[in-house]
Structure formats: C-alpha cells, structure tokens
Amino acid sequence: MVEFSDGGAADGQTWLRRAAAADRDGDVAAAEHAFLQALLCDANLIDARFGLGVTYFRSARYGDAATELQAVVVAGAADGATCMLLGKSLYLIGRFPESAEAFELASMAMPLEGDSLRCYARARTYATMIAGKIEDALASYSALAGIEVEPVDVVIRDGFGLLSAYGHRDIAVRLGELLIASKPDDAVQRHLNDAVAGRAIDRVPPAYVEAHFDAFANGFDDKLVHVLGYCVPERLAAMVRRHRTSFDHVLDFGCGTGLAGEHLRPLAGKLGGVDLSARMLEQAASREAYDTLTHAEALAHISANPVAYDLVFAADTLIYFGRLDALMAAVAQATAPGGLFAASFENAARDFEILPSGRFAHAETYVRRMAEQYFELREQQAIDIRLEANVPARGTLFVWRRR
Numbered sequence: 187m188v189e190f191s192d193g194g195a196a197d198g199q200t201w202l203r204r205a206a207a208a209d210r211d212g213d214v215a216a217a218e219h220a221f222l223q224a225l226l227c228d229a230n231l232i233d234a235r236f237g238l239g240v241t242y243f244r245s246a247r248y249g250d251a252a253t254e255l256q257a258v259v260v261a262g263a264a265d266g267a268t269c270m271l272l273g274k275s276l277y278l279i280g281r282f283p284e285s286a287e288a289f290e291l292a293s294m295a296m297p298l299e300g301d302s303l304r305c306y307a308r309a310r311t312y313a314t315m316i317a318g319k320i321e322d323a324l325a326s327y328s329a330l331a332g333i334e335v336e337p338v339d340v341v342i343r344d345g346f347g348l349l350s351a352y353g354h355r356d357i358a359v360r361l362g363e364l365l366i367a368s369k370p371d372d373a374v375q376r377h378l379n380d381a382v383a384g385r386a387i388d389r390v391p392p393a394y395v396e397a398h399f400d401a402f403a404n405g406f407d408d409k410l411v412h413v414l415g416y417c418v419p420e421r422l423a424a425m426v427r428r429h430r431t432s433f434d435h436v437l438d439f440g441c442g443t444g445l446a447g448e449h450l451r452p453l454a455g456k457l458g459g460v461d462l463s464a465r466m467l468e469q470a471a472s473r474e475a476y477d478t479l480t481h482a483e484a485l486a487h488i489s490a491n492p493v494a495y496d497l498v499f500a501a502d503t504l505i506y507f508g509r510l511d512a513l514m515a516a517v518a519q520a521t522a523p524g525g526l527f528a529a530s531f532e533n534a535a536r537d538f539e540i541l542p543s544g545r546f547a548h549a550e551t552y553v554r555r556m557a558e559q560y561f562e563l564r565e566q567q568a569i570d571i572r573l574e575a576n577v578p579a580r581g582t583l584f585v586w587r588r589r
C-alpha cells in the first residue's frame with residue numbers, strides 16, 4: 187500500500203502524482219483511486235483518463251478501459267499507442283467494428299506490428315463478417331494481416347467462438363457450416379453448431395465432452411483458475427463442510443483435473459473420481475489425492491454403483507446435462523440415505539437451455555423441482571462461476587441431503 191505524505195486537500199495534479207507513484211509500486215487499487223480523485227478535481231484532466239484506461243486494461247476490465255481511452259480520443263489527445271490500446275480493449279469485449287477503426291486511427295501515427303497487427307486484421311475481418319460479407323472478409327484477411335497472417339481455419343474457428351459469444355449467432359452459424367464442411371467428422375464443432383443454432387438438445391454428446399476436454403486438459407487449470415477466476419471446487423467443498431465433515435465414500439462426478447481433490451481428501455475415507463476425458467484424468471492422477479480414478483461416462487458409472495456413496499460432488503459438470511430427471515434419479519440411487527449431493531449450475535430463465543458455449547444453463551426452480559423427490563435442500567448459494575466473454579457467468583451452488 188502506498189503511503190502519501192502530502193495528505194489533506196489535494197488538487198488534480200497532486201492526485202496524478204500519487205497515481206503515478208502507486209502505479210510504480212504496482213498498487214493497482216491505489217492507482218485507480220488516485221486517478222479517479224484526479225478526475226473529480228478536474229474532469230478534463232486527460233492524463234488521468236489515459237492513466238485510468240491503462241490501469242483498467244491491466245486489470246482486465248476492458249470495457250472500462252475502452253470508455254476511458256475513447257474519452258482521450260474524443261478529446262483529440264490520443265497518440266498512436268493510445269489508439270492501439272483502445273483497439274485491443276474493444277477487441278477483447280467483442281466490439282470489432284470500433285476496434286478496427288481504432289487500429290486504423292493508430293496506423294496513421296505508427297505502423298501496426300506483431301500482436302497489434304494480428305489483432306487489427308482479425309477485428310477488421312470480423313467486422314466485415316458482422317456486416318454480412320463473410321466471403322469478402324475471408325478474401326481480404328491475408329492482405330490485412332501481412333507478415334502476421336494466421337491460418338485461415340484458425341481465424342474462422344476463433345471467429346465462430348467470438349461472434350457467437352458476443353451475440354452474432356447468425357454469422358457464427360455460417361462460420362460453423364464452413365468449419366464442418368471442411369471437417370465433417372469433427373464432433374466438437376458439430377455440437378457447437380447445434381448449440382449456436384439453438385437446436386433442441388437435452389444433453390451434451392459424450393463424444394464432444396471427451397474430445398473437448400482431451401484437447402483442453404493441459405491448459406485447463408491455468409485458464410480456469412488464473413484467467414477465468416474459477417473457484418467452484420473450494421466454494422462447494424466449503425459448503426459441504428458446513429453440513430458434514432466426514433464421509434465413507436466420496437465420488438467426484440466429472441472430476442476433471444482434480445481441482446476438488448485437495449478439498450475433498452480430508453473429508454473422505456475413500457475418494458473416487460470419474461470422468462470421460464482420459465487426459466483430464468491423467469492430470470487428476472498427478473495430484474495423488476484420489477484412491478480411484480475411472481475413465482467412464484459418469485451417469486453410467488453411478489447407475490452401476492447403487493448406494494455406493496455418501497457424498498456425490500459435481501462441480502461444473504451438470505452443465506453438460508440438459509434434462510435432469512434421469513440424472514437426479516441415478517444420483518439418488520447411488521447415494522446412501524442421509525448422504526449428500528453437492529452440485530453447481532449455471533443460471534437460466536427457462537428450465538434448461540443450451541448456450542452458444544455448448545454448455546447448459548438451468549433455472550433454479552427446475553433444478554429444485556427435479557431434486558426434491560429424492561433430496562432435501564440443505565443450502566443454496568449464488569456464485570460467479572467463471573468469466574464468459576469477459577463477463578461473470580452467474581450460477582448457483584446446492585447441497586442436498588438424500589432422504
């Protein structure tokens with residue numbers, strides 16, 4: 187924490203100096219506070235707007251960064267670097283047409299290179315796609331990207347994800363068709379196309395889950411925990427501990443890389459994990475927290491093990507199941523009377539709906555209705571599950587007790 191010796195009333199310039207000192211110290215909260223105070227003293231202090239924009243960008247608050255940097259541009263005080271940072275901020279919140287314009291403004295002051303050139307070429311390409319001209323966008327991409335050109339299938343695949351996440355589903359559907367035409371056996375893309383097109387699906391195909399998580403396993407922990415702020419395993423385990431602290435046999439249902447292992451181990455006589463992805467299970471094994479790890483479809487696994495567990499723990503796994511009736515019945519059958527069932531869900535307005543991400547969200551009322559014939563609800567908590575397109579995905583944690 188930065189200590190200021192010149193306390194008392196301060197003017198805008200003093201706050202700016204304080205912000206610069208906090209920034210040098212790496213104290214982001216103090217820098218943000220000081221920049222905001224500087225702007226309270228003088229709303230036209232453009233250095234404070236710029237500083238605040240940079241501070242927000244560093245904290246991954248790209249929407250706020252774009253607002254401040256845009257104010258610098260509007261004031262006519264932006265240099266090439268400011269426009270570039272604005273272009274990146276706008277790209278990271280999916281505002282591709284404005285992002286491309288900001289980069290084009292930057293390019294009048296300095297050449298775009300490296301990451302900025304790559305980002306600009308993508309932003310202009312996605313902006314042209316949003317305007318409905320997919321063929322034109324693809325035809326002009328490589329000239330835009332110059333020496334930073336990326337394989338066009340990567341640009342299309344990322345465009346599919348970004349455009350669907352940022353609300354351009356119709357364009358994403360067309361990109362999805364291009365991708366599947368070039369690779370008809372791609373189970374991952376086929377499911378995502380169904381999800382983005384909003385086709386009626388009541389469960390994510392196991393072939394998708396397996397291929398997706400096998401490909402994602404190596405970077406999973408880093409991305410989820412450090413980039414997307416994922417903390418369901420520890421929060422859900424803490425909820426369980428409030429109700430019971432000792433179990434004979436715990437099943438981590440869709441255990442993934444075993445992020446829950448260290449939280450469940452102290453509670454469990456025997457701790458098992460089950461997952462469809464062999465690569466995720468390899469990561470889980472390396473934690474040495476589990477007694478058994480089973481490579482299987484989790485619903486089939488519990489159905490084959492009646493009354494086997496006194497805790498079934500499903501962190502961020504039931505988002506791969508849409509309809510919950512068969513799932514609740516199978517978990518109930520596998521859980522001993524008095525045992526607990528702990529699970530997280532992503533929130534939806536309808537009973538269940540497939541999201542462009544390829545995952546399901548569920549209405550809290552639907553989840554409770556499906557559970558109540560087998561379980562009594564012990565606790566329920568709201569949670570931000572992870573960042574989705576830079577916005578928190580809202581969810582709910584539940585702990586039930588088997589009747």
Ligand SMILES: C[S@@+](CC[C@H](N)C(=O)[O-])C[C@H]1O[C@@H](n2cnc3c(N)ncnc32)[C@H](O)[C@@H]1O
Pocket residue numbers: 392395396399418419439440441442443444445446460461462463466482483484485500501502503506
């Ligand atoms: C988002 S990850 C969460 C992993 C872990 N529970 C955690 O909290 O870190 C979802 C995991 O569920 C697994 N999964 C999804 N559907 C499954 C199913 N039907 N059977 C077994 N595993 C499944 C995936 O392979 C993946 O490892």
